[in-house]
Amino acid sequence: MKKSSFLTFFCFLFTAIIGWSQTTEEIVAAIEKEAIENSQLEQLAYELMDYNGPRLVGTPQMKSAHDWAVNTYKKWGISAENQQWGTWRGWERGITHVDMVSPRVASLHATQLAWNPSTGKKGVTAELIILPKVSDSLAFAKWLPNVKGKIVMVSMPQPTGRPDENWEKFATEASFAKMKKEREALEKEWRENMENTGYSSRTINKALEKAGAVGIAQSRWSKGFGANKIFSAGTDKIPVVDISLEDYGMLYRMVEHGAKPEIKIVAESKELGEVPTFNTIATIPGTELPDEYVILSAHFDSWDGATGATDNGTGTITMLEAARILKKVYPNPKRTIIIGHWGSEEQGLNGSRAFVEDNPKIVAGLQALFNQDNGTGRVVRISGQGFLHSYAYLGKWLEAVPKAYKNEIETTFPGAPGGGGSDYASFVAAGAPAFSLSSLSWDYWNYTWHTNLDTYDKIVFDDVRNNAILTAILTYMACEDPERTSREKAVLGTNPRTGEQREWPTPRSPNRRGGLD
Numbered sequence: 001m002k003k004s005s006f007l008t009f010f011c012f013l014f015t016a017i018i019g020w021s022q023t024t025e026e027i028v029a030a031i032e033k034e035a036i037e038n039s040q041l042e043q044l045a046y047e048l049m050d051y052n053g054p055r056l057v058g059t060p061q062m063k064s065a066h067d068w069a070v071n072t073y074k075k076w077g078i079s080a081e082n083q084q085w086g087t088w089r090g091w092e093r094g095i096t097h098v099d100m101v102s103p104r105v106a107s108l109h110a111t112q113l114a115w116n117p118s119t120g121k122k123g124v125t126a127e128l129i130i131l132p133k134v135s136d137s138l139a140f141a142k143w144l145p146n147v148k149g150k151i152v153m154v155s156m157p158q159p160t161g162r163p164d165e166n167w168e169k170f171a172t173e174a175s176f177a178k179m180k181k182e183r184e185a186l187e188k189e190w191r192e193n194m195e196n197t198g199y200s201s202r203t204i205n206k207a208l209e210k211a212g213a214v215g216i217a218q219s220r221w222s223k224g225f226g227a228n229k230i231f232s233a234g235t236d237k238i239p240v241v242d243i244s245l246e247d248y249g250m251l252y253r254m255v256e257h258g259a260k261p262e263i264k265i266v267a268e269s270k271e272l273g274e275v276p277t278f279n280t281i282a283t284i285p286g287t288e289l290p291d292e293y294v295i296l297s298a299h300f301d302s303w304d305g306a307t308g309a310t311d312n313g314t315g316t317i318t319m320l321e322a323a324r325i326l327k328k329v330y331p332n333p334k335r336t337i338i339i340g341h342w343g344s345e346e347q348g349l350n351g352s353r354a355f356v357e358d359n360p361k362i363v364a365g366l367q368a369l370f371n372q373d374n375g376t377g378r379v380v381r382i383s384g385q386g387f388l389h390s391y392a393y394l395g396k397w398l399e400a401v402p403k404a405y406k407n408e409i410e411t412t413f414p415g416a417p418g419g420g421g422s423d424y425a426s427f428v429a430a431g432a433p434a435f436s437l438s439s440l441s442w443d444y445w446n447y448t449w450h451t452n453l454d455t456y457d458k459i460v461f462d463d464v465r466n467n468a469i470l471t472a473i474l475t476y477m478a479c480e481d482p483e484r485t486s487r488e489k490a491v492l493g494t495n496p497r498t499g500e501q502r503e504w505p506t507p508r509s510p511n512r513r514g515g516l517d
């Protein structure tokens with residue numbers, strides 16, 4: 001080699017090395033700039049939560065959300081499609097209106113539960129009745145005919161509508177302790193009495209329906225001001241409504257005092273037969289290693305007591321925004337980027353389990369998956385999910401993340417494989433490196449998780465922006481990594497509860513035909 005060409009070669013090599021490291025820094029800076037200066041999070045949240053609304057599997061709003069996601073990706077030049085993986089009972093929520101009509105008139109804060117049949121426009125008007133104290137199931141069976149023509153109150157009346165932190169702040173120590181003791185005694189008595197009936201809170205609705213009750217009123221308080229959890233009904237013909245703690249308590253006391261309150265339930269839902277159900281899958285093809293994948297993952301469905309803003313609207317818009325940013329600043333990834341918006345996570349990880357079952361090649365080629373699904377907060381925990389060498393690659397990728405987005409993150413390596421809880425578990429069970437970006441709580445469990453309060457106003461956009469930047473950088477690093485990630489499993493310790501050796505979770509099949517007999 002001539003001296004001059006040697007110099008040229010050396011210069012080339014030098015700029016190549018510097019160039020690469022500059023590129024990483026430049027890309028990270030470009031991700032931050034795009035996320036901060038051109039954030040689409042507020043717009044996405046408005047369109048998904050406020051305009052589209054809740055995303056219960058089998059509802060037309062779930063389908064319209066899937067179509068919205070595909071169109072949104074198209075606008076950004078990212079190809080996306082809805083992939084059908086099963087069918088579900090089609091149902092649509094209509095007007096719910098619940099009023100006390102006697103001895104005085106008052107509109108009540110109440111919601112029909114999911115997949116509950118319609119009352120028609122006329123509704124159902126009837127007197128309320130509470131469960132009796134019984135010594136055994138025989139005594140309960142003897143009492144059961146009393147429910148004929150009545151609306152039955154099946155939840156324990158709460159002694160206080162103030163959350164514990166409110167008591168802690170204002171009550172005397174003695175009175176807080178007294179309230180808790182009384183509440184515990186009441187809960188114990190309620191539990192024992194329910195056992196005596198021969199039913200559980202899950203099975204009693206059907207028995208009451210069979211005995212001629214014309215409706216069921218429950219109140220599933222979520223231990224926060226105004227917060228109730230809203231799930232599904234569990235009856236075939238009669239309405240089941242959840243009533244706010246405040247209104248439920250009032251009605252219960254009126255029954256106890258012999259005031260014979262009557263309520264009117266109008267709940268005009270629609271049955272829509274068997275409907276197809278989907279995952280939305282978006283793809284940015286890889287240029288060098290197209291058969292290796294980095295997946296951004298967040299379930300797309302929600303319960304429908306509110307608009308599913310933090311479960312899982314925030315995880316959804318995090319992944320959408322990260323994908324948008326990556327398409328702009330890193331349009332030709334080395335590995336293929338897939339964004340998975342799963343359906344029916346809430347009924348048992350069904351969408352992601354179906355994807356794992358239907359796409360063995362993608363699962364085999366998975367470099368890493370990042371899932372987010374526990375509220376609006378900044379990511380503060382990442383576990384290696386039991387993969388022995390996860391520290392090496394996750395640690396390396398995290399190094400590229402500016403301190404501001406990672407200094408609160410606590411990592412656990414190798415950690416233990418998640419057996420459920422959210423969609424990463426579907427991939428972990430198949431032995432593929434999938435991780436949960438776990439958020440700070442912001443009172444998720446009491447206030448927004450599956451409640452009537454899970455709405456746009458609970459979103460903390462700065463935290464979600466933080467998570468979109470973190471996700472985009474981790475994705476970029478996982479795509480560019482010269483090495484494939486190791487799938488070697490750590491030896492799992494013993495379960496402290498049972499003393500038995502822990503086992504790696506095994507893949508489970510999804511329910512591909514839900515809510516239909």
Ligand SMILES: [Zn+2]
Nearest residue numbers: 299311312373
């Ligand atoms: Zn969720």
